[in-house]
Amino acid sequence: MIINWTWILTLPSNENDNPIQMKPTIEQETMLKDYLRKAFLYRETYAEVYDHILSAVNHQKNDDLSFEEAVNQIICEDFGGHKQLALMENKAKKQAVKEGRKKYLHYFIEYFKWPYLLLTFCFTVFIYFTVAQIGFSTIVLQALFAVVLLIPGAVALQRYYKLGYLFGDTKKSIRDDVFYAIAIVPVRLFVWVCIISPLAGNNSIWQQFTPAGITLFFVASSIYMLSLIKLYQEEFKMKAII
Numbered sequence: 001m002i003i004n005w006t007w008i009l010t011l012p013s014n015e016n017d018n019p020i021q022m023k024p025t026i027e028q029e030t031m032l033k034d035y036l037r038k039a040f041l042y043r044e045t046y047a048e049v050y051d052h053i054l055s056a057v058n059h060q061k062n063d064d065l066s067f068e069e070a071v072n073q074i075i076c077e078d079f080g081g082h083k084q085l086a087l088m089e090n091k092a093k094k095q096a097v098k099e100g101r102k103k104y105l106h107y108f109i110e111y112f113k114w115p116y117l118l119l120t121f122c123f124t125v126f127i128y129f130t131v132a133q134i135g136f137s138t139i140v141l142q143a144l145f146a147v148v149l150l151i152p153g154a155v156a157l158q159r160y161y162k163l164g165y166l167f168g169d170t171k172k173s174i175r176d177d178v179f180y181a182i183a184i185v186p187v188r189l190f191v192w193v194c195i196i197s198p199l200a201g202n203n204s205i206w207q208q209f210t211p212a213g214i215t216l217f218f219v220a221s222s223i224y225m226l227s228l229i230k231l232y233q234e235e236f237k238m239k240a241i242i
Helices: 026-039 043-058 067-079 084-110 116-133 138-162 176-183 185-200 211-241
Strands: none
Touching: 026 043, 043 067, 043 084, 067 084, 084 176, 084 211, 116 211, 138 176, 138 185, 138 211, 176 211
16 A cells, blocks of 8 residues: 655656656655655664665666655555654664663773773872872862863764754754763763752862872763763764765
8 A cells, every 4th residue: 555645745747757767856856855854853764764765766667656656665665654764763763872872881891991901000090199199179170070071062062063963954863862961971960069069068079089089080080081082983983984
């Protein structure tokens, strides 16, 4: 059964449209893009389905079908119908979120495995003895905290720009949610510090950090930021390959 989608895709009554050409016209491609842009929320699923349909139409062997009928047939046979497109996209998003978290966790744990473990150990020892011998003032601790707060935000803004949200294609990426969920961790930490600080009484919470506590914070935050940057680099490296 062919599902009618002429309410979105209205083809001009033109002799060139019947029978379907081996290669769709620019106007037909534009109509298909407009329909899929309305059907999908994310650029990845939109691009993948568009490429699939266009390739299938180009290899269509039934010359009696119109462009609209051919697209309907491909969507029904290959994707289970128009109503299944949203379900397919939702499934793809869940898979992307799962893979994004898995990759980030892999990058984070990597620093506790050989050979990165040696680097992490040396860095930890260096920070601990530096703090124990020299000590960090409240201003220095606040500055370090600000760096941890700002760098993930800067990486997120850079990603926002490179994906074309500012001047180009505004369709969202399927990886947005997992990336920003990780990048916003320092903001949540900042809110937590603001809540805890008044409970510290007369002594500032910054003065209650021991050398071990400062070292733990500095090492963990450094690994967090490096892992986030790797996740960012991996995403655009993959785009370059594709």
